[in-house]
Amino acid sequence: MLQWLRNYRRALLPGDISAGIVVALMMIPQGMAYALVAGLPPVAGIYASILPPILYALFGSSMTQSVGPMAIISLMTAAALAPLAAPGSGLYIVLAAQLALASGAVLLLCGLLRLGYVANFFSRPVMSGFTIGAAIVIAVGQLKVLAGGALPQVHVPSAMLGGAAIVLLLLAKYYLAALLRSAGLPARVADIGARLAPMLVVLGATLLSAVMDLPALGVQCTGEVASGLPGLNLATSSAHWRALLQPALLIGFMIFLLGMSAAQTLALKRQEKLQSNMELVGLGVANIGSALTGGLPVTGSLSRSGVNFAAGANTPLASIITGVLLALALVAPTGWLALLPLPALAATIIVAVLGMLELDTLRTAWRYDRGDALALLATAGGVIALGVDYGVILGVLLSLGTLIWRASRPHIAVLGRIAGTEHFRNIERYPAGTVPDVLMLRIDANLFFGNVEAVNARIEDELALHPATRHLVLVMTAVSSIDTSALFGLGELNLALRQRGIGLHLAEVKGPVMDRLKTSDLIGAINGRIFLSAAMASDALALK
Template sequence: MLSWLQHYRRAMLPGDISAGIVVAMMMIPQGMAYALVAGLPPVAGIYASIVPPLLYALFGTSSTQSVGPMAITSLMVASALAPLALPGSALYGVLAAQLALLSGAVLLACGLLRIGFVANFFSRPVMSGFTIGSAILIAWGQVRPLLGGMPPAVHWPSAAMGLGALALLLWARSWMAGTLRRTGLSPVAADIGSKLAPMVVVIGATILVAAMGLDARGVATTGAVPAGLPGLNLATSSAHWQPLLQPALLVGFMVFLISMSGAQALALKRGEKLGSNRELVGLGAANIGSALSGGFPVTGSISRSAVNFAAGANSQLASIITAALLALALVAPTGWLALLPLPALAATIIVAVLGMLDLSLLHTAWRYDRADAAALLATAAGVLVLGVEAGVVVGVALSMGALIWRASRPHIAVLGRIAGSEHFRNVDRYSTETAPGLLMLRVDAGLFFGNVEAVNERIEDELKAHAGTRHLVLVLSAVNSIDTSALFGLGELNTSLSQRGVLLHLAEVKGPVMDRLKQSSLLQALNGRLFLSAAMAWDELAC
């Protein structure tokens, strides 16, 4: 804990202070907006932005990770709690904190048990599909507050403010940084300035509401925001532990994946090394802290972490400063926060999630691996049609199915020798020479119960295609393991070949595989020989 503090230098302080201020300015509108996405009062978003970063700074390993509310986790909260309680009700708030508590416990347990590798089962295409589907859902859910109602029952003052804010934010996203650079600002300062556009737009919209009395004309606002720091929240619902368990598992894994993806990218830029299990502990503690302070599940925000990095954050002290400033914002008079217009907040959410609609991975997967592209599209469609949890399950199931299908159909190459050398290559890809009566096959995968039958079938097909084979050499240079089922399969193949007068030889068996084979009877029963290399088998068997 606090290992970063042991190496802290005074020269790092200015960068941490500036980053802490900049991120705090982002967090106020973002936190309140994401609380609305989660179906909670806006102040819950600020509550979830104070204690969690403090605890992450204590346990986490990323110097630039900004922990707090995020669009995707907020949507997952809304999806998980909607069947259980009415959004905005007291029970809903209790369940949101309870979900954060369970998610934090899951993350903490995974970190202490050092099983962070489980998150690897969520492939990048599945994550991308989940992000795309979630972004579309979130954006669609903000159409009503953006326009003050669904078409055609639009509240025109609200729509004017919402669409105006949306246009300004889209302009800022695409062109504001370039405009600021042309005024003489450095690229880093210009980029940070463009990231603060939501804060400027929300403040401007709030001033308009106050000056023109738009709240009295029907423009929805956040309403009264209670002043003061969040108290200790110990409320739970004993009847809802079990219904919340499955969503908590999913939220916990998504929190870890989202946080790690952003933190790893930034760590690479600084040559830092992240500890995945310590990250799990830090994120678990952050979510437990959010639960105890009346918040909801939190994660490391990719966009805020990037701003934190660009603003000069040198250590976790930047997040501590951000949390302190947000606490001061609640201690100070909060009357102005009550006038924050929901159309402007909806515009900030829509623009934020539009940045998540990155289709480049889909384009790459479609050209490189259609199975991954199908998993991406199925996950996105599942999120849109079936809901967040079901969509992720569909995507993971498809990814695992594709993995099992590939593993059950390993590549097997017929080898020939490149003339004048000791190199052996696939006869379909290279100009090679073969020897009559000798068939050399390279199996390019581990042998296990799921593919041994397919391997034996392919071997039989090749024996039929190469009539007159007297020696079959299995080159096992790419085989890292042979399980018990595959061991029996090789034994049955050896027996079958013996009855047909074909000798079975093994070549280039890896050390760990050989160690296990020595514990079996296969080597003693083998009707052929073991060869150190394919070249030695060729020299001995080629006629």
């Protein structure tokens, strides 16, 4: 904690200041937009962008992670609270902060219990599918705001403003950086300038709203935004704690998963090492801070953290500067925010989330492993059809199910010797020779209750294909563990082979596995020998 501050150097300060300013400018429209996704007043997004990044800077382990509202977490917040209260109501605002408090407490507890390994429960394709599904749900949900009414009804001024904002944002996304570079700006400055396009679009839309009196034309605006810092929020609803428990667990899990993903990406670029348990603590404390200031659940954002990194952030001081600047923005007059048109905010949300529709993972998975590709599509479909909460559960089940399915069907190779060497390889891949009455099988997986029956079935199939076998050698190079069920399975195999006059031999058994086998009855009962290597087994058994 605060190790970065103890080693701070003056040379790091300019980069931290510039990054803090840039991210603060980016956070104003983004925070307000994601608050709308969560069903909250726009100012709640700014509240959730002040204290959380400061607290994360004190407790987290990433040097450049930017913490605040994030589209997927905002969507999950709306899905959790919609059955409990009307969006935007006083109770809804209290429950949003209460949900952040519960999620933060879960994360903090997991960090203290050192449960950082839970980040591995989502596979990359499943996570991509969840992101794609959530992005589509968010974009579709903002269409009625963009159009100024429930489709197919369209409020023409709102739709024109929203459509123009989308066009400008897309042009800025794909062409502004190149245009700025061609004008002579450094590449990094040009990229940052393009990232600030949403802020410029929002300011332009607000100015247009004031000049043309868009509210009088029926265009919805944010309305009055209270100036001043948020007060200490201690309000909770005792009647809703149980209803919030399950979504708090799911949202806490996703907060950690998304935050770790963003932090890990930047850590690789900076050649830094993250501490997953400190990330849990940092994100937990950040969410508790958001709850205490009337905000909503927050996490690290890859896009925002990428801007923080590109703008020159060297340490978490950049996030502290961002939080302080946003606090000063609320202390300053906020009347102009009341004229901010909601269609323009909806446009920034739609363009931002459509940028999350990265299909590279799907293409790679489809070519490499169709099972992963189908899990990605199923997760995306689950989020769209069943809702984001069930989508998370489906994603976890698919990740674990895919792991179990693969582990239950281990690869088993028939081995032969490469001529003139002591190397044994799969006879289907190499020109390797075998001994007529010796069948050597390499099991390429750990043995556990989920695959022992499949392993025994495959062994029986190979014995049927090699009827002259008198010695079966199981090469255990890839076996790092054998559980109790698998131990019994090997014992049953040994007994069945003994009755058929076939010896069961083991080769290349790893030390930890052998240590455990020595405590069992299998070693004494085995109908064969245990060899140090496959070559020694082949040489000894070929002579019999």
